[in-house]
Amino acid sequence: MAGIKIAFDFGTSTVLAAVHGRGVKIKEPSVIAYDTFDDRIIAIGRDAYRMIGKAPDSITVVRPVREGTVYDYDAVEHMLRHYIQKLCGNRIFKPEVIISVPAGVSELEKRTVAELATKSGASKACVIEEPLAAAIGAGVDIHDHTGVLIVDIGGGTTDLAIVTGGCIAVSSSLGVAGKTFDEDICRFARREKDTVIGDVTAESVKKQVGAAKFPDAELAVRAVGKDYLSKLPRSIEISSTDIFLCIREHLEQIIEGIRLLLESTQPELNADILTNGIIVTGGGAMLRGIDEYIQNRLGLRTRCAEEPELCVVRGIDRAFSDRKILSDNGYVFKSYSDIKDFEE
Numbered sequence: 001m002a003g004i005k006i007a008f009d010f011g012t013s014t015v016l017a018a019v020h021g022r023g024v025k026i027k028e029p030s031v032i033a034y035d036t037f038d039d040r041i042i043a044i045g046r047d048a049y050r051m052i053g054k055a056p057d058s059i060t061v062v063r064p065v066r067e068g069t070v071y072d073y074d075a076v077e078h079m080l081r082h083y084i085q086k087l088c089g090n091r092i093f094k095p096e097v098i099i100s101v102p103a104g105v106s107e108l109e110k111r112t113v114a115e116l117a118t119k120s121g122a123s124k125a126c127v128i129e130e131p132l133a134a135a136i137g138a139g140v141d142i143h144d145h146t147g148v149l150i151v152d153i154g155g156g157t158t159d160l161a162i163v164t165g166g167c168i169a170v171s172s173s174l175g176v177a178g179k180t181f182d183e184d185i186c187r188f189a190r191r192e193k194d195t196v197i198g199d200v201t202a203e204s205v206k207k208q209v210g211a212a213k214f215p216d217a218e219l220a221v222r223a224v225g226k227d228y229l230s231k232l233p234r235s236i237e238i239s240s241t242d243i244f245l246c247i248r249e250h251l252e253q254i255i256e257g258i259r260l261l262l263e264s265t266q267p268e269l270n271a272d273i274l275t276n277g278i279i280v281t282g283g284g285a286m287l288r289g290i291d292e293y294i295q296n297r298l299g300l301r302t303r304c305a306e307e308p309e310l311c312v313v314r315g316i317d318r319a320f321s322d323r324k325i326l327s328d329n330g331y332v333f334k335s336y337s338d339i340k341d342f343e344e
């Protein structure tokens, strides 16, 4: 009897894992907290997220993936081991794992991520590039030879890719994403309302009332922070219009990134995008009106995928039953010893 098969999307903001045939089982913030003095792990995922901005000096809270790439290897290994154990329980056989990496990363980086998975309890691991997985998860027939443009707005990066014939034809990655919008909201609160708010509060405000357009009906929430001058707690109101205006400059950078990618694309693929349009995936696709914004600025049909934050993990999961996706792209399952033998 073989072990189970696990798809991992280990992002800057969120860790998602799906067990093949059983759906998405893990959806937690990509955060770990450990003891500053002896490195003992204190909390992982949701529990660690609650400590951001509040932990005492004796506890270090980190996001081990930044801008889509592994920043703290030990932390990622700990987290993968934790989730693999949680999903496998006391099974004897180790699982096979497919894990996503940003498009265009080096072979060394792909090998490092696969190695981390095998060190954390996978019998064999394989990587897949995120925009390809996002396209599959958004329901695109990626074996078809007509191009579709994927805009995956995550926490740390916005990944752009044209996917056709089962492969990524062109791709690029922008440093503007969900976290940038949170920083814009913090800056707005500080400048316009003389109030310092934390990243977690800014993200929560964005999720509740954030918009990439002037709203039909204004939404507003109260956010609690610290008065810049008196340093005392203070509650302020932030509206959808406030957010749209303060993130607009960065929305424009995403538009510019898409424009540049299209400029570097062959005319036949460009023609496909005119027909098939743009699909927005990733948690950032849940920003109200983002599809409308992209469509109006570029004149290209744009839609948000359903459950956009789950597209990558669902796409990875599909690769377990459609191995052509892996073979067409040279993605190969490797055990820990395969990886080590290669390095020697």
Ligand SMILES: Nc1ncnc2c1ncn2[C@@H]1O[C@H](COP(=O)(O)OP(=O)(O)OP(=O)(O)O)[C@@H](O)[C@H]1O
Residues within 6 Å of the ligand: 010, 011, 012, 013, 014, 015, 030, 065, 067, 068, 069, 153, 154, 155, 156, 157, 158, 177, 178, 179, 203, 206, 207, 208, 210, 281, 282, 283, 284, 285, 286, 287, 288, 309
């Ligand atoms: N309703 C919402 N409105 C606006 N933004 C949202 C909403 N829900 C989630 N987000 C944002 O989506 C981002 C997380 O998206 P996602 O889970 O796709 O990122 P990730 O895969 O972890 O990051 P990356 O791909 O950059 O490594 C966060 O910045 C989060 O604030």
Ligand SMILES: [Mg+2]
Residues within 6 Å of the ligand: 011, 012, 130, 154, 155, 282, 312
């Ligand atoms: Mg992502």
